[in-house]
Amino acid sequence: MRVKHHLLTTYAMLVIGYLMLPIAVVILFSFNEPEGRFNYVWQGFTFDNWANWDAPIGLRESMITSLEIGVLSTVVATILGTMIALAIVRHHFRGRASSNVLVFLPMSTPEIVLGASLLALFIQQTGIFVIGFWTIFIAHVMFIVSYIVVTVKARLIGFDRHLEEAAADLGADELTTFRKVTFPLIAPAMLAASLLGFALSIDDFVITYFVAGGEQTFPVYVWGIARVATPPQVNVVASAIFLVAIAVALGNVLWQYRSSRRQRGAA
Amino acid sequence: MVETSTATADVTLESVVKRFDDTVAVDGISLEVPHGAFFALLGPSGCGKTTTLRMIGGFEEPTEGRIMLGDEDVVGLPPYKRDVNTVFQSYALFPHMTIAENVSFGLERRKVARSELKGRVREILELVGLGQFGSRKPRQLSGGQQQRVALARALVNHPRVLLLDEPLGALDLKLRKQMQLELKRIQHEVGITFVHVTHDQEEAMTMADTIAVMNRGRIEQLGPPQDLYEQPGTAFVAGFLGVSNLLPGVIEGPNAVRLDDGTIVSAHVSGRSGAVAVGVRPEKIAIGPAGDPAIGAARGSNVLAGTVSETAYIGVATEVVVETQLGVVHVFAQNIDSGRTIPPPRSSVTLTWSPESTFVVDRDDSAD
Numbered sequence: 184m185r186v187k188h189h190l191l192t193t194y195a196m197l198v199i200g201y202l203m204l205p206i207a208v209v210i211l212f213s214f215n216e217p218e219g220r221f222n223y224v225w226q227g228f229t230f231d232n233w234a235n236w237d238a239p240i241g242l243r244e245s246m247i248t249s250l251e252i253g254v255l256s257t258v259v260a261t262i263l264g265t266m267i268a269l270a271i272v273r274h275h276f277r278g279r280a281s282s283n284v285l286v287f288l289p290m291s292t293p294e295i296v297l298g299a300s301l302l303a304l305f306i307q308q309t310g311i312f313v314i315g316f317w318t319i320f321i322a323h324v325m326f327i328v329s330y331i332v333v334t335v336k337a338r339l340i341g342f343d344r345h346l347e348e349a350a351a352d353l354g355a356d357e358l359t360t361f362r363k364v365t366f367p368l369i370a371p372a373m374l375a376a377s378l379l380g381f382a383l384s385i386d387d388f389v390i391t392y393f394v395a396g397g398e399q400t401f402p403v404y405v406w407g408i409a410r411v412a413t414p415p416q417v418n419v420v421a422s423a424i425f426l427v428a429i430a431v432a433l434g435n436v437l438w439q440y441r442s443s444r445r446q447r448g449a450a
Numbered sequence: 451m452v453e454t455s456t457a458t459a460d461v462t463l464e465s466v467v468k469r470f471d472d473t474v475a476v477d478g479i480s481l482e483v484p485h486g487a488f489f490a491l492l493g494p495s496g497c498g499k500t501t502t503l504r505m506i507g508g509f510e511e512p513t514e515g516r517i518m519l520g521d522e523d524v525v526g527l528p529p530y531k532r533d534v535n536t537v538f539q540s541y542a543l544f545p546h547m548t549i550a551e552n553v554s555f556g557l558e559r560r561k562v563a564r565s566e567l568k569g570r571v572r573e574i575l576e577l578v579g580l581g582q583f584g585s586r587k588p589r590q591l592s593g594g595q596q597q598r599v600a601l602a603r604a605l606v607n608h609p610r611v612l613l614l615d616e617p618l619g620a621l622d623l624k625l626r627k628q629m630q631l632e633l634k635r636i637q638h639e640v641g642i643t644f645v646h647v648t649h650d651q652e653e654a655m656t657m658a659d660t661i662a663v664m665n666r667g668r669i670e671q672l673g674p675p676q677d678l679y680e681q682p683g684t685a686f687v688a689g690f691l692g693v694s695n696l697l698p699g700v701i702e703g704p705n706a707v708r709l710d711d712g713t714i715v716s717a718h719v720s721g722r723s724g725a726v727a728v729g730v731r732p733e734k735i736a737i738g739p740a741g742d743p744a745i746g747a748a749r750g751s752n753v754l755a756g757t758v759s760e761t762a763y764i765g766v767a768t769e770v771v772v773e774t775q776l777g778v779v780h781v782f783a784q785n786i787d788s789g790r791t792i793p794p795p796r797s798s799v800t801l802t803w804s805p806e807s808t809f810v811v812d813r814d815d816s817a818d
Contacts, residue, residue, distance in 0.1 A: 301784065345542035348509055351529040352536045354559030363555070367546045 191318035206425060212416035218414035233417040236423075238416040245404035246420060248316065252400060253384040261325070261377040265369070266330025271332070272339040289329045297326070299394030302441030305394060308406045323387065327380035334379070338372035378431060385424065458483045458520055460643040461506060465517035475501040476512070483660075485613070488644045489635050490658035492651060494690070498667040499647045500615060505563035506645065507613050508532045519610055530559070535604035539616040540598045543588035549575070549599050550584035556607040574606040577636065589650050592626045601633075605640060614646040618653065630656045651691050651794035655679070680729075680756050680807075685814035688729050695735075696727040697754075697776045698813060700717050706768035707810060711775040715752040717808035727813045733782040737770055751802040754779070758795050768792045772799060 212222055216229040237243040270276070271283055289297065301322050305312040312318055346368070350360040388402035393402050405417050459482040483489045505517060506511040508529035516643040517525050517644040524532050535556065543552050550571055557567045563569060568648070573772040575581050580591075588596055597617060604612055617633070618626045634657050637644050648654050654661050662672040671683040675691075682688035699709040701723045705716050715728055724743040730752075740755060755770040756774035767782040770792060779801060783792050793799050 206622070326671045341544060343540055345540050346509075346544060348529065349536070349542035350555070350602075351509075351536060352507060352534075353556035353603070354530045355555075356530050359559065364544055446715070 200253075209418050210422045210425070213415055213422045215415050215418075217415060218415045220414075222413045222415045222418065226379075231292045232419050236416050238410070239416050241399060241404055241408075242401075242414075242416055242420065245399040245401045248386055248398060249401040251318070252319050252323055253381050255315060256320050256384050257377045257381040258322075258326055260327035260380055261331050261373055264376065265335050267328070267332045268339055269295055269365075284331050286332045289326045294387075294389040298322075298434045299389040301325075301390065302393040314394060315398040318394040318396070319391055319398060319400065322390050323384045325386075326390065329381065330379055331373070331376040333374050334376035335369055338369050338381035342368060345387055347394075378435075382428065457682060458485075459518075460487075461482055461489075462472070462516075462518040462807055463506075463647060464516040464518070466502070466505065466512045468505060468510060469610070470511045471664040474667055476505070478515075479664075479667075479669055480515075481662055481669065481672060482642055485643055485816075486641055487660055488634070488645045488646065488658045490654040490661045491664055492647060492654040492658075492661050492690075494649055496620050499510055499649075499664050502664070503536075503613050503615055503645065503647045506611070507534055507536045512785060513670035513744050519782060529794075532803065533610040534613055535609040536613040536615060537597075537600045538604060538655055539619050541600040541620075543596055543599055543603070545588055545663050546582065547587075549580065549586050549588065549591070552588065552599060552602045553584075555603065555608050560607070569686055570606055572701075574627045576673060578602045578606075578781075594629065597629065597645060598809070605642065608640075608643065611643045613643070614644060616647055616649070617708060618648075618650075626653070647746050655691070663690060665690075681809050682729065682811060685727055685729075685811045688809070688811055692728045693732055693780060695732060695779045696811070698725070699728050700725055701810075709754075709776055713754060715754075716750065716805040717752075717810050718805075719810050720809055722812070725813050727793045728811050729809045729811055730803050730807055732769070732780040733767065733784075735779070735781045735801050735803045737772070737781050737783055737793065737799050737801055739793055740800050752808060754801045756799055758793050758799055761792055761796060772801060774801075 198335065210355065212225070213232055214228050214230070215222055215225055216227040216231065217224070225257070230344055267286065268283070271279060273288075302314075305314055305318050312321075313449070342365075346364055347360050350364045351357075355363060387400075388406065391400050392403055392406065401420065408414070458499075461483040463481050464477050466476055466479045468473070477718065478500060479498075491502055493499045501510060505512050508527060508531075512525060515525075516523055518664065521534055526758075531597050534754075544555065547555070551713070553555070553571045553574060554567050557570060577585060578601055580595060580598055580602065583591065583595065583599075591599065593669055594773070598622075601617070614633075621629060630653055630745065638658075645733065646654070648656060659674060660672065661675055661678055663670045663678060665686050671678055671687045678691050679688060682691065688694035688696065697709050697715075699707040699715070701719050702708040702714060705719060705760070707715050707717055707719065709715060709724060709728065717728055719726070731764050752776055756771055756772040756779060759773045759778075760771040762769045762771075763785075765785075770781040770783055771778045772781060
């Protein structure tokens with residue numbers, strides 16, 4: 184038993200090490216002081232890259248674009264996705280079963296196919312679409328929506344239908360019922376889904392590259408510059424994104440732990 | 451006590467029908483619930499009782515018929531515009547709100563002033579015995595306490611009618627018994643009309659002053675518990691409310707039925723003719739050794755001969771299973787003297803009971 188236990192622990196440590204190593208390298212090389220244009224060989228330690236994180240031309244702008252698209256597409260997709268989830272769970276309509284399946288399609292279709300098809304679509308309708316910021320936005324909303332629908336739907340299915348009836352019974356109209364009962368109860372699922380959606384948007388390269396035109400998000404910027412140079416500031420931004428993600432994840436765990444303890448503690 | 455139909459009833463159903471696709475859940479129900487009544491809809495699962503309650507609450511719309519609350523026809527009105535409140539079987543307490551927030555939810559929707567609201571919430575929580583629990587969350591309470599919160603949350607609004615959908619179904623037996631009496635006390639204190647749905651005949655009889663027994667979307671019989679028990683109108687009611695012995699026979703004349711073995715028994719036939727079933731409750735039958743002159747001597751008693759096949763001592767009574775030519779008859783013999791006078795198995799016995807305890811129903815070939 185004991186030996187088995189230790190073997191399992193060792194194995195787990197090895198896997199975690201395997202997962203963490205590339206991230207550790209990214210963070211380490213954000214402190215590198217490279218000679219020349221490429222940041223592939225360790226030369227010496229410096230804080231300069233962090234202090235002048237926006238020194239490379241275009242990096243700052245691409246990061247702003249990424250954040251704008253991330254926030255905007257996540258907000259829109261969360262609203263749309265929540266409404267789709269509500270419709271699928273709450274209402275019986277023709278095509279309900281098929282919409283249930285169709286919602287999964289963007290998640291299962293290869294990104295390269297999605298990106299190419301979207302570009303083809305946008306190009307055919309140049310009267311409507313200008314390739315750039317808004318086509319990236321449309322594409323991101325499209326693939327985030329699926330994740331929102333799936334997450335919010337799971338929450339709604341585990342939701343006592345009588346709660347909404349009870350609210351109506353106590354005098355709340357449809358809007359008040361949503362505001363006071365439904366929304367507070369699905370809000371955690373919406374938040375979790377939108378964090379995931381935001382992460383997907385910030386991270387996406389394949390689809391974005393197809394529909395970006397001249398616009399540059401952070402991943403597109405990195406791809407473009409990597410052919411001529413790899414400034415360590417790219418590692419700085421990547422490390423910062425990683426740290427923010429870790430902070431959000433930890434905060435979420437802490438919040439859930441504390442609220443579950445609060446609820447149990449007083450019983 | 452029961453007001454005449456000229457006075458306005460709190461709830462009136464007129465020929466209400468509810469169809470779901472091609473199944474008929476409620477098949478033409480008419481009833482009146484007078485003000486202040488404790489009214490029970492009793493029946494097996496799938497009999498349409500919950501659908502009936504949900505139509506009064508506004509969660510389902512009738513396919514046909516009218517539903518009145520007082521003088522107002524409420525068909526088509528959403529639940530939040532009806533002056534009724536519901537206690538749900540699952541309680542449906544809002545998990546993200548405290549007990550006090552749950553209870554004040556209805557008052558806030560009606561824009562009751564803060565100062566008044568606080569007092570009413572405290573008062574109703576006191577009434578259900580949860581005065582100290584206002585700041586807790588629902589999941590910190592036991593099932594019985596949550597049930598009381600659900601009751602308080604509905605009652606605090608002083609609705610015209612309180613609807614209870616199997617409110618005690620999720621509680622264990624002991625707690626259920628306790629809550630039955632508690633509900634009855636609360637109803638007397640607040641004086642609000644209660645309409646209560648249950649499949650538990652004992653619960654209905656304990657609490658309600660009027661019971662509508664439902665089966666297959668229809669009302670089989672409606673009346674005070676005692677009437678339903680003593681004079682069931684149908685074989686279904688006779689079997690659903692307590693235990694009945696039903697003996698096949700044919701109407702012989704006014705107040706006389708010839709049983710299928712030739713015995714003549716007297717009973718109120720109430721205008722029936724042809725093939726019927728004669729019913730008698732097990733505790734109404736006296737049992738004695740065959741030929742005992744003390745048994746069956748009472749004039750006018752109905753008499754039936756049989757052989758004891760089994761006896762079971764169950765404390766308050768001894769259940770005796772008697773084989774007769776008409777089938778098995780169950781007798782509950784009172785253990786007045788420690789149950790020693792009960793005839794042993796395989797002995798021949800005579801069963802007697804009074805015509806007043808005898809009822810006649812149509813034969814129900816599809817009886818469960």
